[in-house]
Amino acid sequence: xxxLGSIGKSRAKFISAxxxxxxxxDDFAGQEYIKRELxxxxxxxxxxxxxxxxGIYCPKGVLLHGPPGTGKTLLAKAIAGEAGLPFFxxxxxxxxxxxxxxxxxxxxxxxxxxxxxAPSIIFIxxxxxxxxxRGGPDIGGGGAEREQGLLQILTxxxxxxxxxxxxxxxxxxxRLDIIDPALLRKGRFDKIIRVGLPLRDGRxxxxxxxxxxxxxxxxxxxxxxxxxxxxLTEDFTGxxxxxxLNEAGILTARKxxxxxxxxxxxxxxxxxxxxxxxxxxxxxxxxEELRLRLAYREAAVAVIACYFPEPLRPFVETDIxxxxxxxxxxxxxxSGKVFSRKSDYINSIVRSCAPRVIExxxxxxxxxxxxxxNATSEASRLAEFLILQTGMTAFGKAYYRxxxxxxxxxATKLEALRDEYMRYGTEKCLSVLREYHSAVETITEILxxxxxxxxxxxxxxxxxxxxxAQPSVSP
Ligand code: ADP
Numbered sequence: 001x002x003x004l005g006s007i008g009k010s011r012a013k014f015i016s017a018x019x020x021x022x023x024x025x026d027d028f029a030g031q032e033y034i035k036r037e038l039x040x041x042x043x044x045x046x047x048x049x050x051x052x053x054x055g056i057y058c059p060k061g062v063l064l065h066g067p068p069g070t071g072k073t074l075l076a077k078a079i080a081g082e083a084g085l086p087f088f089x090x091x092x093x094x095x096x097x098x099x100x101x102x103x104x105x106x107x108x109x110x111x112x113x114x115x116x117x118a119p120s121i122i123f124i125x126x127x128x129x130x131x132x133x134r135g136g137p138d139i140g141g142g143g144a145e146r147e148q149g150l151l152q153i154l155t156x157x158x159x160x161x162x163x164x165x166x167x168x169x170x171x172x173x174x175r176l177d178i179i180d181p182a183l184l185r186k187g188r189f190d191k192i193i194r195v196g197l198p199l200r201d202g203r204x205x206x207x208x209x210x211x212x213x214x215x216x217x218x219x220x221x222x223x224x225x226x227x228x229x230x231x232l233t234e235d236f237t238g239x240x241x242x243x244x245l246n247e248a249g250i251l252t253a254r255k256x257x258x259x260x261x262x263x264x265x266x267x268x269x270x271x272x273x274x275x276x277x278x279x280x281x282x283x284x285x286x287x288e289e290l291r292l293r294l295a296y297r298e299a300a301v302a303v304i305a306c307y308f309p310e311p312l313r314p315f316v317e318t319d320i321x322x323x324x325x326x327x328x329x330x331x332x333x334x335s336g337k338v339f340s341r342k343s344d345y346i347n348s349i350v351r352s353c354a355p356r357v358i359e360x361x362x363x364x365x366x367x368x369x370x371x372x373x374n375a376t377s378e379a380s381r382l383a384e385f386l387i388l389q390t391g392m393t394a395f396g397k398a399y400y401r402x403x404x405x406x407x408x409x410x411a412t413k414l415e416a417l418r419d420e421y422m423r424y425g426t427e428k429c430l431s432v433l434r435e436y437h438s439a440v441e442t443i444t445e446i447l448x449x450x451x452x453x454x455x456x457x458x459x460x461x462x463x464x465x466x467x468x469a470q471p472s473v474s475p
Contacts, residue, residue, distance in 0.1 A: 023077035029209045030202025030238070034193055038062070038075060041191070042083045045119065045168060060157055061169040061189035063127070065176040067381070069239030070195045072172040076123040079170065086120040088113060092129030095149045103130065103149030111156040111167070118166035127171035132178045133411060150180060157188045177384070177411050177418070184411075194389065197235055204230035210242045214249055217259045229265055235378070236272075244268045273324060286323060291448060293359065293371055294320040294328075299443035300358035301327040301351070302453070303436045304429060306462040308347040319452030326374040327355060342392040345382060346475065349425040350432075352379035357429045358440070383421040387414060424475045431470040439465035 044051045044058040064072040080087035095103040114120045130149045207226045216222035247268035252260045298318045318329040355372035
């Protein structure tokens, strides 16, 4: 795609200070504490000398991590926009080529350009593509090449003296767990910020940002509708919320309406969820095998929900009328704060394992389909959250104590502990589903016959089902 002469040049996109990135912190909504932290960095970056007199230096690297679509790129652009500095955007995948030596020279080139424009900002998206742990499995090949690139990043970051650390490197990844620990050491990416999924209020704030250029009948109606959508979008990312509003706008135009209404928003929400209704009570359009898998999945989720009634909201009903990669079980709202203990988090991990565990149990490991994908990633996300964010595990204690100065081989330790929680989650889940196998079968039959089942009926079946004793599973 490019002339040979430019193969070692970085493919970074350059945006000058004059053009700015056009993005400010106002564009990022929710998770205010992240903005506060980054605003502070911008202040130091802009008034370098003044801060240095006080002995305060700008961090060399900031690593933003969290699921895709949570606004990491947006934040990096906002930093550049607010600081009014030139911005070099690259992706970890840009550096990796099959020709040897290319990755390293591309890194070198990128840093050289950034330095010649200093003070400036380098943004490396998907930094895990080049900065993953050395000596790990070589997925996709090019391991040695990648390693050269990584070493070059380390050299470059160590290279600039603290007093002239005028190039701020911002990295983004959704796989903190595979990042080479060397990158996380002091003087490299010494600020690690998690950009997580927004909570209810955060979702509302994000929706408000993206509703700014949309038409609603009145401010009150807009408020009510956005509040409702914020309520219904647990586990949605900022990008998905933005999509809902865009999609609603498109539907509104298609229907030739002047304002976005409730129907358009709810339909857009359904599309975003990937739930396509197949008609009111009619479930015959879903292929037989898919119905069977859906029914088993919902039955397993229902049984596990009975087994661990805490801490989630009480469930209402479930059905097999829509195909979606997360369970269809619906929950009622509870008012007031729910406070979660460690055991609640662990129970949630077990719950989230249910779709995958039942699919493997009933259809075999070689015969899995996408149906449990979302739930499974939710389980490992929960495990990571418990370990990294709550301080409730032994690891968390170490992590918190050493926050400024990360524990060595953090990623390896995290991975091992997460695997341990996932092992417990799947084993415990399997044990409960085997113990209550007869309840699972009964609920499945009812779902296949009627298409849905209510909570009361699920509870009756669960309580009266014969149980098969299982060996105990220890955490
Ligand atoms: P990431 O880099 O984490 O994958 P992006 O920054 O590319 O995510 O997010 C994609 C888009 O989603 C953003 O450009 C923005 O429009 C929207 N978005 C995501 N998170 C937020 C947020 N917290 N506030 C406002 N918009 C957001």
